Amino acid sequence: MSKNRLPVILFKRQPVSRLTRQYPGARVDVSYPAEVQSFRAEVRAVLAEELPPGWAGIGAIALREDAERFAAQWRQALYRRGLLGITWLPEYGGRGLSRLHQVVLMEELAWAGVPYGEHTDLFGIKMLGSTLLRWGTEEQKARFLPRILSGADRWCQGFSEPGAGSDLASLATRATLDGEHWVIDGQKTWTSVAHRANWIFLLARTDPVARGHRGISFLLCPLDQPGIKIRPIRQLTGDSDFNEVFFTGARTPADLVVGPPGDGWKVAMTLLGHERGDEAATNPILFRAELDRLLALTAERGRDRDPLIRQRLAWCYARVEIMRYLGYRILTQVHSGTELGAAASVAKLYWSEYHVAATELALDIQGLDGLVPQGRGPLRAVRTDDPGAPNSSGSWLGAFLNARAGTIYAGTSEVQRNILAETVLGLPKERREHD
Ligand SMILES: Cc1cc2nc3c(=O)[nH]c(=O)nc-3n(C[C@H](O)[C@H](O)[C@H](O)COP(=O)(O)OP(=O)(O)OC[C@H]3O[C@@H](n4cnc5c(N)ncnc54)[C@H](O)[C@@H]3O)c2cc1C
Numbered sequence: 001m002s003k004n005r006l007p008v009i010l011f012k013r014q015p016v017s018r019l020t021r022q023y024p025g026a027r028v029d030v031s032y033p034a035e036v037q038s039f040r041a042e043v044r045a046v047l048a049e050e051l052p053p054g055w056a057g058i059g060a061i062a063l064r065e066d067a068e069r070f071a072a073q074w075r076q077a078l079y080r081r082g083l084l085g086i087t088w089l090p091e092y093g094g095r096g097l098s099r100l101h102q103v104v105l106m107e108e109l110a111w112a113g114v115p116y117g118e119h120t121d122l123f124g125i126k127m128l129g130s131t132l133l134r135w136g137t138e139e140q141k142a143r144f145l146p147r148i149l150s151g152a153d154r155w156c157q158g159f160s161e162p163g164a165g166s167d168l169a170s171l172a173t174r175a176t177l178d179g180e181h182w183v184i185d186g187q188k189t190w191t192s193v194a195h196r197a198n199w200i201f202l203l204a205r206t207d208p209v210a211r212g213h214r215g216i217s218f219l220l221c222p223l224d225q226p227g228i229k230i231r232p233i234r235q236l237t238g239d240s241d242f243n244e245v246f247f248t249g250a251r252t253p254a255d256l257v258v259g260p261p262g263d264g265w266k267v268a269m270t271l272l273g274h275e276r277g278d279e280a281a282t283n284p285i286l287f288r289a290e291l292d293r294l295l296a297l298t299a300e301r302g303r304d305r306d307p308l309i310r311q312r313l314a315w316c317y318a319r320v321e322i323m324r325y326l327g328y329r330i331l332t333q334v335h336s337g338t339e340l341g342a343a344a345s346v347a348k349l350y351w352s353e354y355h356v357a358a359t360e361l362a363l364d365i366q367g368l369d370g371l372v373p374q375g376r377g378p379l380r381a382v383r384t385d386d387p388g389a390p391n392s393s394g395s396w397l398g399a400f401l402n403a404r405a406g407t408i409y410a411g412t413s414e415v416q417r418n419i420l421a422e423t424v425l426g427l428p429k430e431r432r433e434h435d
Contacts, residue, residue: 030328032104039101043083043108050077057113057388059395064376067386071379075118075151084117085125085149088133092145099334106282110289113387115380119193120154128155128201131271135218135259144220156223158188158202158245159268165190166415168203169212169265173247175204175219180254182206182219184227184247190409194230194243198223201271207262218264221252237377237401272410273344279383280347281327281334286384287320287351287358290399294362297391303365312361319354326350342423349416352406355384359400366393373397382406 032040061067078084087102088094109116117125129148132141147153164171173186184204194200200221207215223230227250232240259267298304298313330343363370375392378385381402389395407413421427 036100036104040104043105046081047112059386059389067379071115071118093149103281110282110285120197123157124148124155127271127274130274134270135267153199154197155199156191156194156197158200160190162189173204175206181251184250186247188245190242191245192242194245213265215262216264217261218258218267220256280330283351284324284327289387290384291320301365316358345416345419355403355406359403362396363400369393
């Protein structure tokens with residue numbers, strides 16, 4: 001191979017069959033069960049029917065407003081075709097399918113370059129819906145789950161406070177029972193999409209005497225009321241994706257507590273498990289598509305002969321491949337019904353730190369041009385850029401700035417390392433003020 005050409009491995013995925021031929025001792029079976037494959041065919045048929053001809057991915061829609069409009073219509077198409085909440089039971093609007101079916105759905109959507117739901121669906125479907133299935137009363141499930149799927153209720157998450165982030169148990173928002181209602185006072189912060197939501201799930205202290213994890217309740221509260229003010233926070237990307245939410249005598253019905261009052265910590269931990277979640281298996285598809293764009297950018301900018309850039313590209317390629325195999329491992333756990341535990345922390349740490357380095361490389365390749373945004377920025381670049389996005393500077397700059405957020409939300413990188421140190425390496429537990 002000429003030393004001036006990128007090694008071919010950068011452009012071609014190694015099929016697993018070739019790996020097993022090269023290493024005959026290795027027995028890797030990454031095939032899916034037949035019933036899951038027939039579901040894949042159903043999803044492909046829906047995509048073929050619902051997507052416009054010549055579809056190139058949501059990133060290829062030039063104007064932000066058009067992309068937002070498409071995302072809203074697409075979400076309703078998924079709902080209409082029975083592809084939202086597929087693991088939920090039919091009585092709550094789902095189809096009672098397995099988590100492996102969900103992974104296959106996510107794979108097909110990622111390959112097609114379309115989102116799974118809209119901004120608030122992460123909080124409604126993935127976090128709250130899955131948590132209500134585990135902890136909700138029959139009345140709560142029957143009332144809220146179908147409305148989450150139809151889009152009638154749009155949820156946001158009120159956990160973090162100015163004095164409680166990584167150390168969530170320090171939260172100070174209070175809720176007191178007053179007849180038929182909880183009365184809530186306090187402040188939440190970094191509340192993503194609160195300006196698009198009409199409900200918030202929140203953690204509040206309902207027992208003023210108990211300390212630490214004890215005495216916290218998980219409440220459901222309507223946002224549209226005089227006791228709640230939402231103030232946007234402006235980010236360095238120029239967008240305002242999250243907010244401060246102020247509660248001053250806000251009220252919610254007494255029966256809208258999830259799990260036993262005072263025992264909301266367990267409910268919150270179930271929810272955070274869903275937040276770190278099982279997209280570990282589908283993330284590599286998106287990161288791979290983004291890496292292909294990075295390779296194209298390198299060639300467009302004539303940087304493909306620079307040995308230092310090649311070295312960094314090779315590093316990115318290796319990381320995405322490792323992520324793919326971490327994904328297969330997680331799939332195996334998902335399929336066997338094992339809780340993800342430390343694997344969720346490994347995956348979260350791995351993709352978020354990778355994305356900071358990969359987007360830094362994109363900006364280094366673009367040089368000063370990269371700092372002059374041209375073209376549409378990403379709609380949602382926390383995990384990767386929108387699939388199908390062109391190599392405009394605006395797109396990479398947006399992804400670069402947002403990549404930092406990935407190392408913070410759903411538990412910072414330092415917190416993930418602490419979890420791994422304690423649960424995998426068996427190091428002594430860290431002492432906390434309220435232990
Ligand atoms: C894009 C984005 C969206 C978000 N959306 C929401 C939302 O919708 N709802 C919501 O409730 N919250 C949301 N958050 C908030 C997020 O959960 C918190 O930012 C996160 O938990 C960290 O808390 P903090 O910002 O208070 O930082 P801190 O906890 O104050 O941490 C500051 C620094 O100290 C480090 N640190 C803290 N504790 C330790 C420790 N024990 N050991 C080593 N280092 C430590 C951290 O890693 C970090 O670098 C969002 C955040 C982001 C970035």
